[in-house]
Amino acid sequence: METIKLTRARAHAGLAAMLLGSVAWSGGALAQTVSTTSPNAVTTSTTTTNAATTDAVTANAAARGQNNNSGGASSRSGATDPGVRGGDPGAGGALPGLNDVERQYFDVAKEVFQEVDAGPDGLGPRFNLDSCSGCHSQPTIGGTSPATNPQVAVATLMGAKNVVPPFVTANGPIREARFVRNRDGSPDGGVHGMCVIRGRSDAVGCNIAQPNFAAELARNNVVFRIPTPVFGLGLVENVSDGTLEASLAANAQQKRGLGISGRFNRNGNDGTIARFGWKAQNKSLLLFSGEAYNVEMGITNELFQNERESDPACQFKVTPNDSTPLVSEETASPSASFQSDIDLFAAFMRFSAPPTPASATATPVAQTAPADQTTGTATATTGAATATTGAASGTTTTGAATATSTLMASASADASSVLPAAAGSSSAQSSSAASSGASVTRGGQVFSNVGCQACHTKTLTTEKSPLTGQSNVTIQPFSDFAVHEMGTGLADGVSQGSANGNEFRTAPLWGVGQRIFFLHDGRTKDLYEAIQQHASRGSEANTVINNYNLLSRDDKQSLLVFLRSL
Amino acid sequence: MRTWIYLGVAACLAGLGAVRYGAVPSSYDAAAWQSANPEDGKVADGVFVSDYFDLSYRLPEGWTEGLAGPGPTQFGYYVLGTWAPKHDFVGTVLVVAQDMFFAPESSEAKNVVAEFRQAMSAVDGMTIDSEPAQVSVGGHLGYRIDFSGVGLFRSMIAIEIRCHVLTFNLTSQDPEFLASLVRSLDNLASVRKKTSDSVPECLRDYATSENVVHRVEPDDVGAKAVSIPVRMVVATDGSVKHVHVIRASAAQRRNIEEALRQWKFKSYVRQGRPVEVETGMTFNFKPANM
Numbered sequence: 001m002e003t004i005k006l007t008r009a010r011a012h013a014g015l016a017a018m019l020l021g022s023v024a025w026s027g028g029a030l031a032q033t034v035s036t037t038s039p040n041a042v043t044t045s046t047t048t049t050n051a052a053t054t055d056a057v058t059a060n061a062a063a064r065g066q067n068n069n070s071g072g073a074s075s076r077s078g079a080t081d082p083g084v085r086g087g088d089p090g091a092g093g094a095l096p097g098l099n100d101v102e103r104q105y106f107d108v109a110k111e112v113f114q115e116v117d118a119g120p121d122g123l124g125p126r127f128n129l130d131s132c133s134g135c136h137s138q139p140t141i142g143g144t145s146p147a148t149n150p151q152v153a154v155a156t157l158m159g160a161k162n163v164v165p166p167f168v169t170a171n172g173p174i175r176e177a178r179f180v181r182n183r184d185g186s187p188d189g190g191v192h193g194m195c196v197i198r199g200r201s202d203a204v205g206c207n208i209a210q211p212n213f214a215a216e217l218a219r220n221n222v223v224f225r226i227p228t229p230v231f232g233l234g235l236v237e238n239v240s241d242g243t244l245e246a247s248l249a250a251n252a253q254q255k256r257g258l259g260i261s262g263r264f265n266r267n268g269n270d271g272t273i274a275r276f277g278w279k280a281q282n283k284s285l286l287l288f289s290g291e292a293y294n295v296e297m298g299i300t301n302e303l304f305q306n307e308r309e310s311d312p313a314c315q316f317k318v319t320p321n322d323s324t325p326l327v328s329e330e331t332a333s334p335s336a337s338f339q340s341d342i343d344l345f346a347a348f349m350r351f352s353a354p355p356t357p358a359s360a361t362a363t364p365v366a367q368t369a370p371a372d373q374t375t376g377t378a379t380a381t382t383g384a385a386t387a388t389t390g391a392a393s394g395t396t397t398t399g400a401a402t403a404t405s406t407l408m409a410s411a412s413a414d415a416s417s418v419l420p421a422a423a424g425s426s427s428a429q430s431s432s433a434a435s436s437g438a439s440v441t442r443g444g445q446v447f448s449n450v451g452c453q454a455c456h457t458k459t460l461t462t463e464k465s466p467l468t469g470q471s472n473v474t475i476q477p478f479s480d481f482a483v484h485e486m487g488t489g490l491a492d493g494v495s496q497g498s499a500n501g502n503e504f505r506t507a508p509l510w511g512v513g514q515r516i517f518f519l520h521d522g523r524t525k526d527l528y529e530a531i532q533q534h535a536s537r538g539s540e541a542n543t544v545i546n547n548y549n550l551l552s553r554d555d556k557q558s559l560l561v562f563l564r565s566l
Numbered sequence: 567m568r569t570w571i572y573l574g575v576a577a578c579l580a581g582l583g584a585v586r587y588g589a590v591p592s593s594y595d596a597a598a599w600q601s602a603n604p605e606d607g608k609v610a611d612g613v614f615v616s617d618y619f620d621l622s623y624r625l626p627e628g629w630t631e632g633l634a635g636p637g638p639t640q641f642g643y644y645v646l647g648t649w650a651p652k653h654d655f656v657g658t659v660l661v662v663a664q665d666m667f668f669a670p671e672s673s674e675a676k677n678v679v680a681e682f683r684q685a686m687s688a689v690d691g692m693t694i695d696s697e698p699a700q701v702s703v704g705g706h707l708g709y710r711i712d713f714s715g716v717g718l719f720r721s722m723i724a725i726e727i728r729c730h731v732l733t734f735n736l737t738s739q740d741p742e743f744l745a746s747l748v749r750s751l752d753n754l755a756s757v758r759k760k761t762s763d764s765v766p767e768c769l770r771d772y773a774t775s776e777n778v779v780h781r782v783e784p785d786d787v788g789a790k791a792v793s794i795p796v797r798m799v800v801a802t803d804g805s806v807k808h809v810h811v812i813r814a815s816a817a818q819r820r821n822i823e824e825a826l827r828q829w830k831f832k833s834y835v836r837q838g839r840p841v842e843v844e845t846g847m848t849f850n851f852k853p854a855n856m
Contacts, residue, residue, distance in 0.1 A: 254685040257682060450716065453689075542635060543648065550658070555717060
């Protein structure tokens with residue numbers, strides 16, 4: 001019996017895509033129009049690096065007084081982000097209940113999602129990274145920006161001579177850069193790839209130059225996006241417009257009491273609700289895939305057929321670079337063998353299971369170090385522990401203290417307000433776990449009471465699905481998938497579809513406990529800081545943040561613990 | 567059920583001490599209110615003044631404007647102001663308004679509070695401390711509900727003024743401070759000097775073919791798949807006296823204003839006399855391919 005290869009027998013050795021959820025297209029049949037409405041660009045100071053937890057992006061905004069929360073002053077009062085939840089990622093696998101055929105299809109799609117592209121595959125000539133999974137990898141394949149930024153290494157891969165711009169650092173988030181305006185002042189808003197293929201051994205003869213990031217930074221014209229996690233997105237795709245509209249309307253009176261409204265970013269072609277990407281600018285996962293393949297990796301496809309950089313000396317594959325195979329590629333899934341890359345990228349997202357939260361009463365969960373205020377290094381366990389052990393209540397810490405990637409509950413300032421610690425430690429953990437469970441429960445109440453759930457809507461229900469066992473599934477994405485005015489502090493000045501430069505989609509919070517970088521530009525690793533950044537002039541979230549800042553220290557902390565349990 | 571009656575008494579807070587306020591200075595511009603829009607209110611010298619709503623409120627001593635809220639929405643929802651202490655962050659006041667013409671749900675203060683009560687009672691950990699009850703705040707009849715959860719005590723008071731439901735959302739860590747904050751709302755006062763300055767009649771769905779005798783369509787411009795709410799005041803002779811495009815791009819705003827100023831309505835007659843009318847309508851720009 002012939003053994004069927006899992007990975008497709010492709011002419012190009014490896015393929016992938018990086019789905020930062022982006023692009024500036026105008027007049028395309030599928031993509032929505034992008035324009036720039038306000039020059040609220042943020043820039044990155046070269047004197048500040050990503051070593052800071054809240055990086056230069058925020059520093060720049062603060063310097064402009066955008067986050068001057070007068071009359072609603074933030075008081076940390078000892079509340080501390082417990083840090084990235086460790087242990088089993090609880091994500092990255094297939095949806096439960098799929099049949100064998102569907103499971104095989106998912107497995108092949110996941111392999112393709114991890115393939116690395118090169119010149120012969122059509123990579124570039126401008127790109128941000130060379131694989132989907134390179135960007136979508138935290139806490140596992142399909143996630144978001146990892147602790148170590150692969151953009152630094154890819155900049156000089158295969159002889160390339162790219163200069164890494166200051167907004168991309170080894171321990172910072174993966175970032176795509178957008179220019180707010182063109183040189184003539186007209187709206188830009190599009191992605192400008194960090195790298196070019198010039199100098200690579202697989203791109204001989206190509207001599208295009210990198211964008212002049214220094215000049216654009218100097219004129220405050222650069223904004224950033226980080227990758228969005230793609231877990232469970234097939235379920236989101238399968239929520240009807242009617243369900244989303246009903247959900248948005250269901251708590252309308254509560255929202256009004258908080259200064260919140262929200263609206264959907266509707267597709268310009270058929271008027272239905274777009275729901276993927278930082279501004280909900282993408283209607284479907286297939287569109288999301290096709291756009292990212294071209295914009296982030298420079299690989300044209302059957303949705304986005306034309307090269308963004310048309311220099312013939314830099315083209316090393318026919319256009320579109322990716323197309324539907326007419327001859328079987330003999331994968332482990334007969335269904336997948338006739339699929340293009342973008343079809344399989346979309347399939348990976350569509351068939352992937354949503355993140356699994358840490359149960360308030362379930363098996364203890366390991367934690368990595370809390371976000372460090374001075375180094376911003378998620379792995380700085382020692383520093384984090386030092387910062388938080390002062391008020392430890394003498395709880396035994398044996399066991400987990402020796403693990404470099406875990407942190408005992410007792411290492412927190414308040415053992416009752418951190419997640420259960422790693423398995424294998426002392427008996428004190430049982431009481432710690434119980435109290436942590438209580439803190440998660442309390443944090444859930446805080447989440448609802450202060451008004452977070454007005455936008456970060458907990459549950460939605462899918463409609464009938466062609467996939468086995470996926471009909472009428474209740475999911476917990478913690479998002480209304482609407483766009484909201486988020487104020488001058490977060491504004492990027494880029495309009496996409498009907499979302500303006502101040503509006504962003506409510507970021508789904510499922511899996512947030514295992515993310516490292518927060519907000520659309522990855523400006524902070526600190527969940528507390530991410531909450532505070534929701535408040536600025538013109539933001540719908542101002543009252544909710546005021547409510548949070550009125551809470552006791554314990555309740556502030558319990559919200560952070562709850563969020564890290566997701 | 568308790569009924570909270572506030573008869574608009576002046577601030578006599580001796581002994582309470584938590585919130586103090588004084589008389590509102592008179593800065594009324596007779597012409598301003600006629601062309602004012604709901605979002606035009608502002609705080610000056612410690613006093614919030616809204617010409618459109620004919621409303622003033624002296625902020626508690628030591629309080630100031632918080633961060634401004636977002637602009638008006640496509641449903642005619644406004645964040646009029648957020649007020650908070652300059653120091654010692656112990657509470658906040660959020661004032662919002664919902665245009666009755668564009669409200670997707672109830673457009674009466676009583677129903678707004680009742681629906682709000684339903685929403686709050688469904689929130690895990692939230693307690694309804696006082697059921698909705700009729701109140702009078704600064705001379706305005708309205709409805710109030712008190713609720714609390716996770717250490718925050720809150721009151722929401724809804725009143726109806728000029729085609730809108732205004733809600734005052736007050737929050738504090740301290741129930742006594744909240745009570746004094748609520749009492750401070752009795753400081754709400756009128757900014758108009760002459761009561762003879764008539765306010766237009768609020769009429770929902772008045773801009774129909776039945777009442778419009780001359781209509782010019784605005785040029786379709788800008789983003790597709792958007793609804794643009796417009797509020798207008800129709801003069802006694804049927805001409806359009808004031809146009810307020812609530813949320814739109816600059817180009818859409820310009821086109822709609824230009825078109826509406828050419829509209830002509832039938833005169834609206836009440837008790838034998840023509841009166842001004844305030845109404846709203848929505849321009850829907852659909853996707854080109856639909």
